[in-house]
Amino acid sequence: MIKNIMRLVVASAIAVFAAPIFADGHGCKISARVSIVGNEFPAIHAVADGAKVCKGSEVKANLTADHQKINVAGMSGNPAEYTSAIIANSSIVALMNNDVIRPLDDLVAKHGKGLKKNQLITINGKVMAIAFMANAQHLVYRSDILEKAGISAPKTYEEMLAGAKIIKDKGLMDYPLGGAYKAGWNLAQEFTNMYIGHGGEFFKSGSAEVSINNAKGVATLEMLKALSAYMNPDFLTHDSNATSAEWKAGNVAMMNMWGSRMGPLMDPEQSTPTVVKTTTLGDPMTVGGGSTPATTLWWDGWTVAKNISDAEAEATFIAMMNGINPKRLDDKMMPLAVWLIEGFKPGPANVGVAAAARMNAIPYPMLPYQGLLHSALGSEIVDFMQGKEDAATALADVEAAYTAAAKEKGFLN
Amino acid sequence: MKHKTFFWFFLPTASAMLLFIALPIFSIVIQSLFTPHDAVIIVTENCDPFGCKQETTIDQEATRDLRKSEPLGKFVGLEIYKDRGHLAVNEVKEIWIESNNFTEFKKNIGNLPFYRAMAFTLTFTFTVTPLMLVFGFIIALAVNSLHHNLKGLTIFFSLLPMIVSPLIGSLVLFWMIDSRGIIGEALQYVFEDPDLSLKASTGLTWVMLIVYGVWHAAPFSFVVFYAGLQTLPMDTIESAKIDGASRLQQVWYVVIPHLMPLITFVALMQLMDNFRVFEPIVGFSAEAHAQSLSWFIFNDLGGETRLLSSAATSSVLTIIGVSILLFPVLIRTWRDFNEKSAK
Numbered sequence: 176m177i178k179n180i181m182r183l184v185v186a187s188a189i190a191v192f193a194a195p196i197f198a199d200g201h202g203c204k205i206s207a208r209v210s211i212v213g214n215e216f217p218a219i220h221a222v223a224d225g226a227k228v229c230k231g232s233e234v235k236a237n238l239t240a241d242h243q244k245i246n247v248a249g250m251s252g253n254p255a256e257y258t259s260a261i262i263a264n265s266s267i268v269a270l271m272n273n274d275v276i277r278p279l280d281d282l283v284a285k286h287g288k289g290l291k292k293n294q295l296i297t298i299n300g301k302v303m304a305i306a307f308m309a310n311a312q313h314l315v316y317r318s319d320i321l322e323k324a325g326i327s328a329p330k331t332y333e334e335m336l337a338g339a340k341i342i343k344d345k346g347l348m349d350y351p352l353g354g355a356y357k358a359g360w361n362l363a364q365e366f367t368n369m370y371i372g373h374g375g376e377f378f379k380s381g382s383a384e385v386s387i388n389n390a391k392g393v394a395t396l397e398m399l400k401a402l403s404a405y406m407n408p409d410f411l412t413h414d415s416n417a418t419s420a421e422w423k424a425g426n427v428a429m430m431n432m433w434g435s436r437m438g439p440l441m442d443p444e445q446s447t448p449t450v451v452k453t454t455t456l457g458d459p460m461t462v463g464g465g466s467t468p469a470t471t472l473w474w475d476g477w478t479v480a481k482n483i484s485d486a487e488a489e490a491t492f493i494a495m496m497n498g499i500n501p502k503r504l505d506d507k508m509m510p511l512a513v514w515l516i517e518g519f520k521p522g523p524a525n526v527g528v529a530a531a532a533r534m535n536a537i538p539y540p541m542l543p544y545q546g547l548l549h550s551a552l553g554s555e556i557v558d559f560m561q562g563k564e565d566a567a568t569a570l571a572d573v574e575a576a577y578t579a580a581a582k583e584k585g586f587l588n
Numbered sequence: 589m590k591h592k593t594f595f596w597f598f599l600p601t602a603s604a605m606l607l608f609i610a611l612p613i614f615s616i617v618i619q620s621l622f623t624p625h626d627a628v629i630i631v632t633e634n635c636d637p638f639g640c641k642q643e644t645t646i647d648q649e650a651t652r653d654l655r656k657s658e659p660l661g662k663f664v665g666l667e668i669y670k671d672r673g674h675l676a677v678n679e680v681k682e683i684w685i686e687s688n689n690f691t692e693f694k695k696n697i698g699n700l701p702f703y704r705a706m707a708f709t710l711t712f713t714f715t716v717t718p719l720m721l722v723f724g725f726i727i728a729l730a731v732n733s734l735h736h737n738l739k740g741l742t743i744f745f746s747l748l749p750m751i752v753s754p755l756i757g758s759l760v761l762f763w764m765i766d767s768r769g770i771i772g773e774a775l776q777y778v779f780e781d782p783d784l785s786l787k788a789s790t791g792l793t794w795v796m797l798i799v800y801g802v803w804h805a806a807p808f809s810f811v812v813f814y815a816g817l818q819t820l821p822m823d824t825i826e827s828a829k830i831d832g833a834s835r836l837q838q839v840w841y842v843v844i845p846h847l848m849p850l851i852t853f854v855a856l857m858q859l860m861d862n863f864r865v866f867e868p869i870v871g872f873s874a875e876a877h878a879q880s881l882s883w884f885i886f887n888d889l890g891g892e893t894r895l896l897s898s899a900a901t902s903s904v905l906t907i908i909g910v911s912i913l914l915f916p917v918l919i920r921t922w923r924d925f926n927e928k929s930a931k
Contacts, residue, residue: 274648296636297633299632359875383644407767408767409766409788412787412874412876541643554701568699572699579671585624585625
């Protein structure tokens with residue numbers, strides 16, 4: 176008994192004293208080069224900075240919004256330029272399709288202490304990536320405008336539409352709704368959300384054959400168009416950045432937006448005082464009487480390249496583990512994201528993503544051909560949004576464009 | 589020049605052209621004839637932070653050997669050229685059969701990406717090129733008649749649109765014509781229409797891109813024509829004056845014929861440049877309304893899709909398009925050249 180207590184005391188003493196030392200990186204020693212490629216936003220910077228603390232060899236990081244254009248090429252060579260790519264559930268597919276990342280099971284067993292089971296991204300029984308943060312789109316609204324209009328926060332997209340009409344009719348705002356509806360990736364993402372909310376399936380089960388030209392697809396498009404009628408007429412050019420800018424300028428009362436964008440909206444240094452004070456986060460909305468929220472869950476994680484030596488792979492794993500070390504979750508790093516790391520405490524900017532997970536939102540599909548469909552959606556539903564063709568024609572166009580691309584890629588014959 | 593001397597003189601140029609022009613073209617032609625191997629798809633159990641489920645992935649082991657033995661991929665001939673993303677042969681046939689009249693045919697053809705892009709690209713090319721020639725010429729004449737103390741400064745300011753990199757220039761204008769930007773608001777005020785948005789209408793987006801195209805390219809023709817004006821034969825101008833030619837007649841009968849070779853040169857360059865219109869589409873986020881072959885190539889290469897064969901095919905189609913455009917001008921130059929050497 177006494178022995179056990181002594182052991183506990185010694186162990187906690189070691190933990191207490193080791194913690195700051197470990198955080199400084201003295202505990203992180205690597206013996207081969209580490210080179211990271213990834214997207215560019217504060218949470219990713221924090222992880223890369225943690226990896227750079229490691230001593231013993233060089234740690235480089237190339238963080239850019241164009242990471243998806245360079246990661247496959249940069250990992251295809253032998254040896255690969257990048258030893259690790261930071262990716263999300265959609266972009267790991269390109270790395271898998273091109274066979275440039277390695278299974279991590281042995282490294283997890285050796286160095287993966289402290290990883291939670293849900294951080295291990297397992298494909299076909301092998302761990303292929305380590306997730307460190309979650310993201311999702313959800314409702315955000317201006318409490319003051321909704322109060323003036325006499326409405327409560329919408330739980331469904333139908334309520335959102337009704338609320339927008341009241342706000343507009345009362346003359347509180349010309350374009351009460353916002354949204355990242357830029358033609359291309361963003362618009363396709365909104366379609367994906369809404370289609371999932373309607374309970375739609377993108378493909379015929381177990382095949383690469385697309386099936387979105389159905390009643391649910393039409394309902395999805397009609398809803399997107401109805402919402403866009405309450406948006407700034409330039410909505411087809413507004414991505415998340417432009418939509419955030421509209422929000423910060425106080426021009427929007429309600430929108431469906433990424434959890435990772437909430438921090439800046441509520442930051443007094445970047446936004447106007449009234450907006451900061453009244454920006455309120457809500458749950459993701461449902462649509463068409465469904466119970467699945469019309470949003471998708473996302474994770475961000477890191478991978479290790481295949482075409483590098485085992486020593487480099489091990490060094491990369493150790494360095495990246497240091498990047499997501501729970502001891503690094505200080506006041507600065509904590510509010511940057513919904514971390515999947517042990518010890519994360521959600522703050523006021525994170526409640527939306529937490530709600531999405533609680534409501535059993537569906538993760539964005541990790542299918543080899545989902546990206547092709549996303550791309551086809553992004554360009555072919557634009558005509559419908561502009562009122563140039565009807566919903567069924569637009570969906571038929573999407574299917575035709577997808578099929579041509581899927582044939583080229585060898586997914587369909 | 590002796591043939592031997594000419595050969596050695598021309599060799600460096602020829603090898604550079606072979607290496608940097610002929611080889612890449614050869615390479616994209618080859619790539620446009622092949623596609624990736626058929627993917628072997630398996631259903632596996634995948635797990636992420638949100639749970640485990642059955643999902644489809646590619647069986648890498650199964651495709652690896654195939655890739656190794658035939659690294660170029662699967663030979664498909666002209667299939668990619670004929671698919672919906674490019675010439676859409678079957679779709680066009682179907683539309684031709686199903687359409688009752690030409691208007692309907694035109695509308696349905698506009699639904700196919702390649703023809704939609706062509707409609708914009710050709711409109712852009714054939715409005716921007718003549719307009720920039722005219723504006724460049726007028727600016728050159730105006731600057732040439734200025735007092736020489738003022739010339740330097742005026743030339744500098746006239747060249748500014750060309751100095752600004754196209755992407756930056758279009759981004760600046762993009763924010764100015766935003767419905768909350770200075771030009772956007774001004775237009776709403778002038779036309780008394782608070783909902784007027786340049787970015788939301790296809791027609792106005794095209795006008796905006798064309799105006800930008802002229803604004804950006806006019807300095808190029810200006811600077812070439814201005815240089816040409818410095819070589820004007822003053823004797824001819826003076827004799828024209830003595831003969832009682834008005835200023836307009838001098839320009840029409842003396843200046844323009846003198847500058848004709850330069851006009852051909854600028855037109856040639858601009859036809860090529862405008863056919864490859866790309867930066868303004870990206871800068872103005874105009875892809876919802878206007879697309880070009882270059883934009884397709886960019887779109888195919890980026891993101892998660894990587895349609896490499898499709899990008900190669902679009903590149904070959906761009907080269908063919910440019911050749912067709914330049915053909916009349918090249919023929920003309922060839923004829924002029926022959927006439928001159930015959931004399």
